[in-house]
Every structure is written in structure tokens, then in C-alpha cells.
Amino acid sequence: VAPHVSREHIEVYRFSLPVAIGIPLLAIFFQAFVPVRFPFFSYFDLPLLVTIFFAVARRSQVTGLLTGGLIGLAQDSLTHHPIGLYGIAKTVVGYGASSLGVKLDVENPTSRILVTFGFYLLHQLVYFAVAGGLVQESISWRWGHELVAGLANALLAVVLFALLDRFRQRT
Amino acid sequence: VEIISRHRNLTILLVVLFAQILGLAAQVRRPTDGGSVRLVRLWAVTAVTPLENAVVGAARWVAHVWSDYLYLRNVRTQNQQLRDELQRLRLEQVRLAEDASQARRLQALLDFKEQFISQTLAAQVISTTGSDFSRGLYLDKGARDGVKPDMPVITPQGIVGKIYRVYPHSSLVLVINDPSSGAGVILERSRLQGILQGTAAGETVLQNIMSDESVQPGDKVLTSGGDRIYPKGLPVGVVTKVGPGRDLFLNIRVRPAARLDRLEEVLVITHVEERAPAAEEANGPVRASDILAQRLPSVPQKPADDQDARNTAPVTGKPAAPGNPAALPNNSANKDTPR
Numbered sequence: 001v002a003p004h005v006s007r008e009h010i011e012v013y014r015f016s017l018p019v020a021i022g023i024p025l026l027a028i029f030f031q032a033f034v035p036v037r038f039p040f041f042s043y044f045d046l047p048l049l050v051t052i053f054f055a056v057a058r059r060s061q062v063t064g065l066l067t068g069g070l071i072g073l074a075q076d077s078l079t080h081h082p083i084g085l086y087g088i089a090k091t092v093v094g095y096g097a098s099s100l101g102v103k104l105d106v107e108n109p110t111s112r113i114l115v116t117f118g119f120y121l122l123h124q125l126v127y128f129a130v131a132g133g134l135v136q137e138s139i140s141w142r143w144g145h146e147l148v149a150g151l152a153n154a155l156l157a158v159v160l161f162a163l164l165d166r167f168r169q170r171t
Numbered sequence: 172v173e174i175i176s177r178h179r180n181l182t183i184l185l186v187v188l189f190a191q192i193l194g195l196a197a198q199v200r201r202p203t204d205g206g207s208v209r210l211v212r213l214w215a216v217t218a219v220t221p222l223e224n225a226v227v228g229a230a231r232w233v234a235h236v237w238s239d240y241l242y243l244r245n246v247r248t249q250n251q252q253l254r255d256e257l258q259r260l261r262l263e264q265v266r267l268a269e270d271a272s273q274a275r276r277l278q279a280l281l282d283f284k285e286q287f288i289s290q291t292l293a294a295q296v297i298s299t300t301g302s303d304f305s306r307g308l309y310l311d312k313g314a315r316d317g318v319k320p321d322m323p324v325i326t327p328q329g330i331v332g333k334i335y336r337v338y339p340h341s342s343l344v345l346v347i348n349d350p351s352s353g354a355g356v357i358l359e360r361s362r363l364q365g366i367l368q369g370t371a372a373g374e375t376v377l378q379n380i381m382s383d384e385s386v387q388p389g390d391k392v393l394t395s396g397g398d399r400i401y402p403k404g405l406p407v408g409v410v411t412k413v414g415p416g417r418d419l420f421l422n423i424r425v426r427p428a429a430r431l432d433r434l435e436e437v438l439v440i441t442h443v444e445e446r447a448p449a450a451e452e453a454n455g456p457v458r459a460s461d462i463l464a465q466r467l468p469s470v471p472q473k474p475a476d477d478q479d480a481r482n483t484a485p486v487t488g489k490p491a492a493p494g495n496p497a498a499l500p501n502n503s504a505n506k507d508t509p510r
Binding site for chain 2: 131
């Protein structure tokens with residue numbers, strides 16, 4: 001993980017309203033649409049990557065958890081499961097990613113891979129805990145699948161975050 | 172108060188999580204969508220589906236122009252192959268018609284009730300649920316097109332799932348490989364009945380078959396009609412692996428007949444008629460394969476001389492006997508319909 005940096009050297013970014021609303025909506029759209037033509041795309045979780053990106057860039061815990069929560073709830077509403085499963089998981093990730101962004105430099109590709117991989121696993125763990133424990137959904141944890149999907153998402157995050165960096169505005 | 176203000180962010184996190192857990196509890200306690208939940212889903216689906224419809228429509232138009240007007244390589248060869256296939260199928264049709272006729276006479280004697288697919292609606296798959304935990308598909312047809320919950324969704328190859336939730340212009344299909352889905356099925360060879368269920372990995376398994384029964388890889392699986400959702404006799408898939416399962420049951424994996432990961436067009440069965448067959452009916456109800464042939468654009472029109480051949484076998488066009496799956500309409504649909 002990248003070394004600890006002093007607070008003075010950490011950049012805090014903001015985003016224009018169209019970007020802040022449009023990119024999460026686009027992520028949800030692609031997440032639902034692309035697997036129809038390319039089934040392997042279901043390994044990725046674009047809304048999660050967008051949640052991590054916004055949370056780390058803004059470095060605000062409240063904004064991070066609210067952004068994650070809203071993105072998760074929108075994702076939930078497309079599934080047949082009760083609304084709140086993705087919402088809770090992404091709320092936790094949004095809070096955690098913004099907390100990490102305050103303390104660590106997560107700008108370089110290596111740290112982005114590690115951070116995304118870690119938060120992907122955290123997201124899945126929270127989802128499984130809530131879906132299996134509270135809602136009694138019939139799901140089962142598959143280590144192989146989760147690790148491969150975590151790695152795939154981490155690699156995609158490097159490319160995606162580099163693209164999304166263009167929309168950042170310095171505060 | 173001081174602790175809360177000192178840990179303001181953590182407090183907000185806990186409040187947001189608690190609110191969502193309360194919302195979950197309310198939904199679990201009352202499984203049918205309440206007004207507010209329904210509204211949230213409606214907003215999200217309404218926001219996403221028009222864009223998906225537009226993209227799918229544009230892609231179809233480009234594909235249509237390319238495949239129908241530009242890329243016509245090997246079309247002559249393929250046409251000849253299809254003609255040969257048609258001749259072969261005509262011969263087979265005569266044989267099957269005799270079997271079907273005999274089966275109908277037996278059914279009439281035994282006062283069996285048959286299910287006829289009397290109405291279907293062609294729909295385009297526009298998106299998935301976007302989640303590995305929820306295997307569902309969105310169709311471009313909804314309540315305004317007559318779609319209702321629990322209607323079966325099929326392709327010429329086999330069953331896909333059932334309508335789970337309906338919106339004005341779209342609907343959500345719960346696919347058979349979702350862990351929460353289930354379908355009553357029967358093995359074609361041994362006539363054993365079981366329940367087809369999905370797994371977390373997106374596979375389909377056959378449940379409730381005792382370990383002392385004979386099930387082999389390659390056995391065909393059909394709908395049994397016992398679930399009151401799927402009409403009897405539709406193709407479901409093929410057994411790929413049989414092994415010992417939990418307790419006294421077999422662990423049977425089934426490969427779905429429909430390509431669930433590459434669906435573009437499907438049929439929603441909007442009406443199923445149930446009645447006793449008449450042994451001497453000349454123009455019986457339309458078979459599932461005929462409906463599929465009419466609705467799917469990829470099926471070529473039958474030439475005029477096909478009608479003559481049909482006249483030689485007047486019983487063709489009637490449904491097959493429930494006890495004779497070799498002559499079931501969907502089997503012929505499987506062969507007739509090039510994809």
C-alpha cells in the first residue's frame with residue numbers, strides 16, 4: 001500500500017453536478033446492459049468502482065457513504081431482491097474508501113489495485129452477511145469466483161479511474 | 172450528545188445503515204412490494220430502460236442492414252442445405268403425425284386434458300439485472316402489452332423463466348438458473364418427476380430424484396406442468412452430470428436447452444388453453460412450434476408445396492400427447508427453427 005502522507009499533501013476534489021449524477025447512472029446502465037451481449041461482464045461491478053472512485057476523490061466520509069448508499073439502492077431496485085442489500089454494502093464501502101482516502105495516497109495504479117481488490121472483498125462480505133443473515137437469501141460464498149472477480153475489478157479500476165480522473169476539479 | 176458530535180460521521184453511517192436495515196426488515200415482513208418500494212423500483216427501471224431500448228433498437232437496425240443487405244456470403248449454399256433439411260423433416264413429419272394421431276385417440280379415450288399454447292407475445296431482451304446474485308432479464312414488453320406476473324417465458328430451444336415483476340413498458344423475468352427459481356420437470360426417458368432449481372453459480376440442478384433411480388447423462392428434461400406455470404412438455408435441458416447428493420437424493424446437473432446467457436428474443440406465453448382433445452379433429456389448435464415459426468423472424472416461410480405435403484397428413488398441426496414427448500410440439504420446434 002502506498003505510504004502514509006500528510007494531510008497537507010492530499011488533494012480533495014469535487015465534481016460538477018452532471019458528472020456526479022451522470023456517471024453513476026451510466027455505470028448502472030452499463031452494468032445492466034452489457035452482460036446481455038457479453039456475459040463475462042457480469043464479473044465486474046461498475047457501480048462499486050464508481051463508488052470507490054468518488055469516495056476516494058472527495059475524501060468526505062459523509063458524502064462517500066451517501067453516494068455509495070444511493071448508488072447501491074439504485075442497483076438494488078433493478079434486482080428481484082429486497083431493496084437495501086447493495087445499499088448497505090456500498091454505504092460501508094463509500095465510508096471506508098473515503099476514510100482511507102483521507103489517510104493514504106491512493107492515486108497511483110498499484111495502490112488503486114490493492115484498494116479496489118480489498119473493497120471488492122469487503123463489499124461482497126457485507127452483502128453476503130446481510131443477504132444470508134438478515135434476509136435469508138439462498139446464496140453461497142465461492143472463494144475462487146470472488147478472488148477472480150476481485151482481481152478483474154481491480155484491473156478494470158486502474159483504467160476506469162484514469163478515465164474518470166479527467167472529470168475531477170480541484171477544490 | 173458530545174460523543175455523537177465528536178463522532179458525527181460514524182453516527183451518520185450508523186443511522187444510514189440502520190435506516191436501510193429497517194427498510195429491509197419491512198420488505199421481508201411484507202414480501203409483496205409496498206407502494207414506496209414499488210415506486211423506487213419504477214423510477215430506476217424507468218430511468219434505465221428507455222436508454223437500453225434505444226441502444227438495442229439501434230444495434231438491431233445495424234445488424235439487420237448488415238446481415239440482410241450487405242453480408243450475403245454463403246447464402247446460396249445455406250439455402251440449399253435448408254431445402255435438403257426441409258425434405259428430410261417432411262418425411263419425419265408424416266411419421267410423427269401418425270404417432271400424434273394415435274396418441275390423441277388414446278387421450279380422448281382416457282379423457283385427458285391437454286394444454287395448448289394459444290397466445291404468445293414476442294419480446295426483446297433489453298438488459299439484465301446487473302447483479303450476479305439476481306439472475307434476471309428485462310424485456311421490452313410490460314403491462315401495457317398484456318404481460319402479467321408468473322407468465323412463462325420461452326424460446327424455441329426451451330424454457331427461460333417466468334415473469335417476476337411487471338412495469339408499464341417493461342418486465343423482469345426470473346431466469347431458471349436463479350437460486351430462488353423453480354420449475355416442475357420430468358425426465359423424458361424414465362418419466363421421473365423432479366424440481367429444477369438454479370444455483371449460486373448460475374447452474375441448474377434437478378432436485379428430489381431418489382438415489383436408487385436410474386438417471387443418465389444425456390437424458391432429456393421436459394416441463395411436467397405440475398408447477399402450474401409452464402405448460403407440460405416444453406424442453407428444459409439435458410442431464411450433464413449425475414452424482415450422489417445429500418441425504419437419499421441424486422445430485423443431477425442439467426444444461427438448459429435455451430442459451431440463457433445469450434438471449435435476444437423470447438416469447439411470453441400469455442394464454443394457455445386447457446381442454447380435452449377430440450380424436451377426429453381436422454383442424455386442431457395450433458402447435459407451439461407453429462406459433463414459434465410464425466412469431467420468430469428467423470424462421471423461413473414454408474413454400475406452397477409444403478401445404479400439399481401437409482394435406483397428405485391431415486392430422487399434423489395437432490398437439491402431441493402428454494405421454495409421448497417424442498412427438499411433442501416443442502421437439503419439432505427445436506428441429507424446425509434455425510437460429
